[in-house]
Amino acid sequence: MSNPLLDFSGLPRFAEINNEHITPAIETLLKENRAVIDKVRADDSTPSWQTFVQPMTDANERLSRAWGQVSHLNAVMNTPELRETYNANLPLITQFYAELSQDVRLFEKFKQLRASAEFDQLTPARKRIIDNELRDFRLGGAELPAEKKQRFLRIQEELSKLTSTFSDNLLDATNAYSLLIEDAEKVAGIPDDVLQPAQQSATADGKTGWKFTLHMPSYLPVLQYADNRELREQMYRAYATRASEFDSQGDSSKDNMPLINKILELRREAAHMLGYDNYAEVSLATKMATSPQQVLDFLKKLAAKAKPYAVADLQALQQFAAEKLNLTKLEAWDLAYVSEKLRQERYAFSDQEVKQYFPEDKVLAGMFKVVEKLYGIRITLAAPARNIQRWHPDVKFFDIHDANGELIGQFYLDLYARPTKRGGAWMDDAITRRRIDHQHTRKSTIQLPVAYLTCNFSAPVTMDDQPRPALFTHNEVIVLFHEFGHGLHHLMTKVEDLGVSGINGVEWDAVELPSQFMENFCWEWDVLTGMTQHIETGESLPKALFDKMIKAKNFQSGLQMLRQIEFALFDMHVHFDFRPDSDRTVLQLLDDIRNQVAVIIPPGFNRFPNSFAHIFAGGYAAGYYSYKWAEVLSADAYSMFEETASDGVVNAATGSHFLEEILAVGGSRSALESFIAFRGREPELDALLRHSGMETA
Numbered sequence: 001m002s003n004p005l006l007d008f009s010g011l012p013r014f015a016e017i018n019n020e021h022i023t024p025a026i027e028t029l030l031k032e033n034r035a036v037i038d039k040v041r042a043d044d045s046t047p048s049w050q051t052f053v054q055p056m057t058d059a060n061e062r063l064s065r066a067w068g069q070v071s072h073l074n075a076v077m078n079t080p081e082l083r084e085t086y087n088a089n090l091p092l093i094t095q096f097y098a099e100l101s102q103d104v105r106l107f108e109k110f111k112q113l114r115a116s117a118e119f120d121q122l123t124p125a126r127k128r129i130i131d132n133e134l135r136d137f138r139l140g141g142a143e144l145p146a147e148k149k150q151r152f153l154r155i156q157e158e159l160s161k162l163t164s165t166f167s168d169n170l171l172d173a174t175n176a177y178s179l180l181i182e183d184a185e186k187v188a189g190i191p192d193d194v195l196q197p198a199q200q201s202a203t204a205d206g207k208t209g210w211k212f213t214l215h216m217p218s219y220l221p222v223l224q225y226a227d228n229r230e231l232r233e234q235m236y237r238a239y240a241t242r243a244s245e246f247d248s249q250g251d252s253s254k255d256n257m258p259l260i261n262k263i264l265e266l267r268r269e270a271a272h273m274l275g276y277d278n279y280a281e282v283s284l285a286t287k288m289a290t291s292p293q294q295v296l297d298f299l300k301k302l303a304a305k306a307k308p309y310a311v312a313d314l315q316a317l318q319q320f321a322a323e324k325l326n327l328t329k330l331e332a333w334d335l336a337y338v339s340e341k342l343r344q345e346r347y348a349f350s351d352q353e354v355k356q357y358f359p360e361d362k363v364l365a366g367m368f369k370v371v372e373k374l375y376g377i378r379i380t381l382a383a384p385a386r387n388i389q390r391w392h393p394d395v396k397f398f399d400i401h402d403a404n405g406e407l408i409g410q411f412y413l414d415l416y417a418r419p420t421k422r423g424g425a426w427m428d429d430a431i432t433r434r435r436i437d438h439q440h441t442r443k444s445t446i447q448l449p450v451a452y453l454t455c456n457f458s459a460p461v462t463m464d465d466q467p468r469p470a471l472f473t474h475n476e477v478i479v480l481f482h483e484f485g486h487g488l489h490h491l492m493t494k495v496e497d498l499g500v501s502g503i504n505g506v507e508w509d510a511v512e513l514p515s516q517f518m519e520n521f522c523w524e525w526d527v528l529t530g531m532t533q534h535i536e537t538g539e540s541l542p543k544a545l546f547d548k549m550i551k552a553k554n555f556q557s558g559l560q561m562l563r564q565i566e567f568a569l570f571d572m573h574v575h576f577d578f579r580p581d582s583d584r585t586v587l588q589l590l591d592d593i594r595n596q597v598a599v600i601i602p603p604g605f606n607r608f609p610n611s612f613a614h615i616f617a618g619g620y621a622a623g624y625y626s627y628k629w630a631e632v633l634s635a636d637a638y639s640m641f642e643e644t645a646s647d648g649v650v651n652a653a654t655g656s657h658f659l660e661e662i663l664a665v666g667g668s669r670s671a672l673e674s675f676i677a678f679r680g681r682e683p684e685l686d687a688l689l690r691h692s693g694m695e696t697a
């Protein structure tokens, strides 16, 4: 096989893939896929799984595997040439999938299959795949009559322009502002590692002093540390009014409020065309939550529980500010500053101090030990002699074997930051588990799942000519556990059909359950003692330091939770019962919500909605609640481990139950069914509240 991207017989051939392979491979696969689709479309017999769904699945899998390798390389080994080739091919792929989703004949065939006698005989997984397909066709407007379809497509186009302008305006407003401070007294309190780049960027402009911007790494430390109240206020005002009529640049053409109103109107119109009352219902059609009212009830219940803690958090803050900082009235631009001072006084420890206890080898071994015990598996590093092809020498490759010694999955681990790698941490699938029928031999085999786990941690360094292992902050350890949780969801699946195998087909607001679930183990004393070893002294994490870490974790959790709930309530109401064509404005809606749930009311000039890109430019519209929703699920699932803890929470019996009912089933049934099968009841809020330091009894 000359083009490695067209070889699907095993692991990706990363060492052999180069730029010249990409375009020909994608051209070939798109051509083949279109031929397959033409063939199934032309087939006049009653569509069956074998003659209709399977050939398309196979074709699309080849395309997504090949393109997945290209996207992966683009994300982890980016070069100008690769980026150019990637961007040249991306529209072709997008176009292909857009065509598929609009193909009325395919939609008709799915409907025929749904109504056929065969449907009743299919496995639950296959039934679910077909129902998901029908749902997605309908949400894409496939059922609309021709004249309405035109309007529907125009709305989608317009929405995509509006949301992209929304984020452009926000980015422009963020970039346009800077504040030059020349007086050294005014920057007192701001740490050196923030002042240094601020000074460099002033110098780059040919100025002396410090230049601050509205980008997080500059803005946040000023609000947290600057002793000068005026400076904090100036920065806060600029930040809170970005892309609004009060924007510091005074450019009214960049005001996001008209866009917000237009976006809400169009979403509502599209929802009506699809037969829904409002956009929130459209959004929830693909989610675990069943109705906007259910989400609102959920959020309000959580708000009621969190509010007393938020009130207490605020009181503590006010008292501290009055007694220690001589601030009697807390303004919006004082909150981060006073909080940081209070946090330091209560739980003084640094990330640097904690980091010395988390060398990479200990952390990985400790994490593997947890899941090995939970799920009865064995994780081993691939021996160098196997010559597994990888994209960078730092990448490690692991095998997972089950209790019988059978190989069940494999994963790549790419831990360290490098200039060619996109920021953040993520899990992606390289190969998905499924059964493959071999026509000639009439036998079938299982295709094993393979995952990419990618992080951006600091690489090992050499000190005094001695190589030192990489050291992770506790937060990085949490990130690693989180992504590994996504990885296990993909790798431990027992589903045999691609569309609902692993994380495929899992509802959007439930997909973070397995990942957030894993984070809990990073807060277990028993787990941490086994996975820490001070780089110099060899000692494991001291209990006193651990206790401080736990307290710091829950610092102001009441205030933080209420803030998230306020955003989520705003997002849900604005897409549910808010009428963009009424006299009541978006800002009035937000005020009403704040008056109901918030304990801190921002100043009148604050234009939070104008920068709420998650819902007006990202994929979170009527979905912001998912953050809290998934936290409730993961905390409640984890509490079963706490309840069944005999010799620690890492309990094999509960682990195997979690594996069977949650991880293994993937998207083959609804997330609620899976949750109830595991927990024996519907999700409850108590565990999350308890883990956040809010006792419910």
Ligand SMILES: [Zn+2]
Pocket (backbone or CB within 6 Å): 482, 486, 512, 515
């Ligand atoms: Zn995640």
